[in-house]
Amino acid sequence: MKHLLFSLLLLLSLTGIKAQNCNCADNFKYLTQRISKNYVGYTDKVTPLNSKQFAKFTDSLQQIANGSNAYQCLTLCRAWLDFFKDKHITFGMAFDKLNPDSVRIFFANEEKTNWTDRSFKSYLIKNKAKLDSIEGIWSTGIYEVGIVKDIKPNQFMAFVLKADSVRWMPQQVKFRLSKQGGQYQTIYFSGGDHSEQHPTLIKDADTLDFGFFKKWVKAPKPLNTTIKNEKEIDLSPKFRVLDDETALFEMPSFGKLGYVAPTTALIKKNESILKNTKHLIIDLRNNSGGTVLVYEKLMPYLYTNPILKEGGYVLATADNIRDGYSKEYPEASDSIRNVFKKDLEKLKAHEGELYKLYPIDTIKFNTVYKNPERISFLVNRNTGSAAELFLLEAKQSKKVKIYGENSSGSIDYVEVITIKMPCSFYTLYYPACKSFRLPDYPLDNIGIKPDVAIPSNVNDWIDFVKKYKGK
Numbered sequence: 001m002k003h004l005l006f007s008l009l010l011l012l013s014l015t016g017i018k019a020q021n022c023n024c025a026d027n028f029k030y031l032t033q034r035i036s037k038n039y040v041g042y043t044d045k046v047t048p049l050n051s052k053q054f055a056k057f058t059d060s061l062q063q064i065a066n067g068s069n070a071y072q073c074l075t076l077c078r079a080w081l082d083f084f085k086d087k088h089i090t091f092g093m094a095f096d097k098l099n100p101d102s103v104r105i106f107f108a109n110e111e112k113t114n115w116t117d118r119s120f121k122s123y124l125i126k127n128k129a130k131l132d133s134i135e136g137i138w139s140t141g142i143y144e145v146g147i148v149k150d151i152k153p154n155q156f157m158a159f160v161l162k163a164d165s166v167r168w169m170p171q172q173v174k175f176r177l178s179k180q181g182g183q184y185q186t187i188y189f190s191g192g193d194h195s196e197q198h199p200t201l202i203k204d205a206d207t208l209d210f211g212f213f214k215k216w217v218k219a220p221k222p223l224n225t226t227i228k229n230e231k232e233i234d235l236s237p238k239f240r241v242l243d244d245e246t247a248l249f250e251m252p253s254f255g256k257l258g259y260v261a262p263t264t265a266l267i268k269k270n271e272s273i274l275k276n277t278k279h280l281i282i283d284l285r286n287n288s289g290g291t292v293l294v295y296e297k298l299m300p301y302l303y304t305n306p307i308l309k310e311g312g313y314v315l316a317t318a319d320n321i322r323d324g325y326s327k328e329y330p331e332a333s334d335s336i337r338n339v340f341k342k343d344l345e346k347l348k349a350h351e352g353e354l355y356k357l358y359p360i361d362t363i364k365f366n367t368v369y370k371n372p373e374r375i376s377f378l379v380n381r382n383t384g385s386a387a388e389l390f391l392l393e394a395k396q397s398k399k400v401k402i403y404g405e406n407s408s409g410s411i412d413y414v415e416v417i418t419i420k421m422p423c424s425f426y427t428l429y430y431p432a433c434k435s436f437r438l439p440d441y442p443l444d445n446i447g448i449k450p451d452v453a454i455p456s457n458v459n460d461w462i463d464f465v466k467k468y469k470g471k
Contacts (some may be wrong), residue, residue, distance in 0.1 A: 022423035024073035028065035030422055031077050031091070032058055035084075040315040040354070040434045041413045045084050054083065070423060071106055077426070078195065085445055087384065087410035088431040093193045098425060100166045106425065107194055112171045113159045120146045120161070134177065134184060137161065137219040138208060145174050145216070154179045155187065167192055177201065189213055200381065204459050211286050211382045237263045237294075239270050245278040246466055247372075249298070252283075254290030254386045257332045264297045274301050280372035281465055282394075285404070289385020289414075293336065300365050302375055304398040307363040310389075312433045314357040314415070316347040320432040324417035360436060363393065375399045376465045379450060384408030391448050403465050404454050406447035412438055 021027075036042055046054050061080050068076055077091045095103060115123075124136060134156055138145050144162040149155075156177045160168050168174070176187040189197045189210060202209040206218035235253035242248050247270075253259065267274070274280065280301070299307070314320070325344050329337065343357060377391060379402055388411040394400045415433035420426075437443070458464050 022070040022073075022425060024068040024070060024076065025062070025066040027073055027421050027423050027426060028062055028077060028080070031428060032062075032080065034319070034419070034428065035081070035089075035430060038315065038317050038319045038417070038432065039084070039086075039089070039413075039430045040313070040432050041084060041086055044434075044438065045086075057083065070425065071109070073423075074193070074195070074426070086413055086431065087408060087444070088413055088416050088429065090429045092195070092427055092429075093425050094420075094427045095167055095192070102425075103166050104169065107167065107169075107172075110194055111173045113157065113173060114171075115146060115148065115159055116171065117146075117161050120148065123148065132156070132179070134179070134203070134208075138216040139219065140214045140216055143168065143174070143216075147177070150176065156184075167194070184208075186210070202459070211380065212288065235259075237266055239266050239273075241273060241277075242281075242462070242466070246281065247273055247277045247279070248281045248283060248462065250283045251295065251387075252285075252287055254287060254292070254294040254390075257291055257293065257329050257336070259294045260291070260336070261333070263294050267297050267301075275369055275371055277372050279374045279376065279466070281376045281378065281462060283378045283462070284383045284387045284390070285378050285380045285461070286382040287384075287387040288382060288408070289387050289389075289410070292386050292389050294386070295390045299363060299393070300367070301369060301372060302394050302397045302400060303363070303365045304368055305396070307393050307396045309361040309363055309393060311356065311360040311436045312358040312414070313354045313436070314347060314433045316350050316353050316355045316357075318351060319419075320417055321347050321351060323419050324415065324432055357433070373399060375401070376468075377402045377404075378461050378465065379404040379407050379448070381405055381408055381447065384410040385414060388443070388448055389414075395448075395451075401452060402448065402450040403452045403468070404450050404461065406449055409443055409445045409447035411435065412442055412444040 036046075058080065061076060065073060065076055074091070074093075081089050081091055093103075121137075124131065132149065134147055135149065136147060138147060138158070139162075142164070143160065145158040146161050147156050147158045150157040156179070157173060158175045158177070160170050160172045160174055163169065173190070175189040177184050178187050179185075184201055184203050186199055186201045189199055191197050191213070197213065199210045199213050208216040208218075210216070235255065236259060237252075238250040240248050240250075251263070282298075314325075321344070325340075325347050329340065332340070346357060347355060375394070375397070377394065377400065379391065383391075383404075384407060388407050388409075391402060391407065392411075395402060413431040413434050415431055416429050417432050419428050421428055452468065454461055454464055
């Protein structure tokens with residue numbers, strides 16, 4: 001009976017895939033045409049010097065696509081998009097809108113291990129005295145994996161013990177690590193859509209920090225049972241006083257317009273503290289961007305002199321206007337919606353053009369506050385997009401210093417358009433706006449260099465900045 005039921009679900013799921021056109025050849029062709037006509041960086045990347053070679057590259061992948069299945073197509077499309085080296089171009093899957101059984105079938109052939117929950121826990125008990133410190137059960141509160149020695153020397157495999165049972169099933173391999181000189185490094189990490197990623201790993205005692213791919217805590221420490229699903233992770237801004245001279249503003253995301261009001265309220269609530277605190281630390285680590293509107297109300301506290309705000313061109317194609325700039329944002333204030341409405345009218349009036357929607361501007365305030373007299377930004381390689389725009393503006397202030405490491409380098413092409421492909425398993429993201437800095441001052445895949453690099457052996461960056469006594 002169970003076998004019959006599964007067969008029926010499989011048939012229904014596969015029928016759904018066929019009905020929505022998951023033919024790889026068609027989807028790959030759609031992708032290349034959409035990007036060539038609508039990606040604002042296309043003519044910067046595909047030039048007269050490389051156009052013939054790029055055409056051959058595209059044709060060769062199209063030939064492979066003609067014989068590829070829906071799952072192989074995911075990797076194939078990403079291989080083509082990798083040519084542009086733009087972190088705002090991504091190709092993934094919108095799981096929340098997909099049939100769970102279809103998703104399970106889609107990933108059914110992923111690599112699995114023979115380890116089971118029972119055999120692994122037995123292994124941990126029997127080998128307790130000689131286990132490597134990284135072997136054991138690790139969890140984010142959502143996923144739970146077992147990490148065990150792999151076949152190759154000095155390598156470790158993490159496999160799923162518990163997950164959502166849709167995208168990830170028990171025994172599927174989640175990531176692999178290597179150990180060199182007592183330090184652990186990522187070989188690869190499989191994202192939510194099973195795509196291969198290579199995040200930097202920081203191991204601090206019983207915590208594995210993969211940055212954007214979350215922190216994993218080793219059992220038997222209490223797990224974060226308050227997190228029921230990924231949507232509930234709190235990325236809203238937070239403010240706290242560290243000591244008599246120092247306050248910390250944590251800004252983990254600019255990803256929602258819904259963060260604008262809470263940030264404004266937080267600044268207003270702590271106005272007196274901000275104006276009487278000598279040292280303000282702004283933590284932008286792992287902030288992958290979103291909207292610049294989130295940080296605008298903080299600018300007066302950073303200000304010492306006029307700040308140049310970079311402008312941008314928008315590729316005003318009919319597709320981009322329809323799928324990007326015609327979207328409505330009910331969570332935005334009336335004033336913000338009015339700005340979006342005016343921008344839309346301008347783009348419609350200049351359809352087909354590379355239009356100068358955002359002119360270069362200069363930020364000026366009437367007052368220079370005495371405090372904070374020192375402002376320190378914490379930045380890592382996962383700080384990107386709108387968070388980098390914040391840095392470009394903030395670093396023009398005499399009060400500001402940036403600490404950490406080079407930022408992400410995803411700032412030359414911004415304002416991401418989201419579209420569904422012919423196969424609804426796939427979602428394509430690409431930017432429609434490019435900076436006036438180009439081509440003279442590119443920052444993509446380079447990033448913004450910190451004023452003070454924090455050594456790799458420093459775990460507590462906040463404490464480092466508090467105590468730093470530089471010139």
